[in-house]
Amino acid sequence: MIKLTRHFYTRDVLEVAPGLLGKYLVLQTSGACNKFLITDVEAYRGTDDLACHASKGLTKRTEPMFRQGGILYIYLIYGMYYMLNIVTSTENNPQAVLIRGIEGCNGPGKLTKKLGIDQSFNREDLIDSNRIWVIDTNNTVSYKTSPRIGVDYAGDYWKNLHWRFYI
DNA sequence: AGCAAGATCGGT
């Protein structure tokens, strides 16, 4: 099983997000190497998407999303939970995939706690990193879609798009 | 400098 390359991530988030389903997130921590099947993701796409943090423009927080795909965008929400996002597309085209679930663990806040992912992972490059990356599989998965979770504030149009993809 | 809200979660 091969580590995903830059090309995988520099595509549009609506291709990358469902493409991550069935692949393995790999964590190398203190001697142990663990892999987790990705089962639930959401797409956040560009400055027009009112649910996407990039709709606020380029800020200190959202800056990682404006970079080339393949790096992580981590932020703290509700003062308690780190959210794990994978940046996609090309520079100055802010998009990201929120990892909502892995096999045996539902919820973006719960999974970062379980995996020990904190702010130090912000901007980590999945191609270069020696502690986190994603590997391809031969899995052919069928998936469902739904509106994104927790974005009612984004207005009727953006909150109702089926940009959540899950197994 | 102050404030309201948030890509959540677990307990009533």
Place this chain on the structure above:
DNA sequence: CCGATCTTGCTG
């Protein structure tokens, strides 16, 4: 449904 908990971004 509600509180925990604190950073962010907007307003003044």
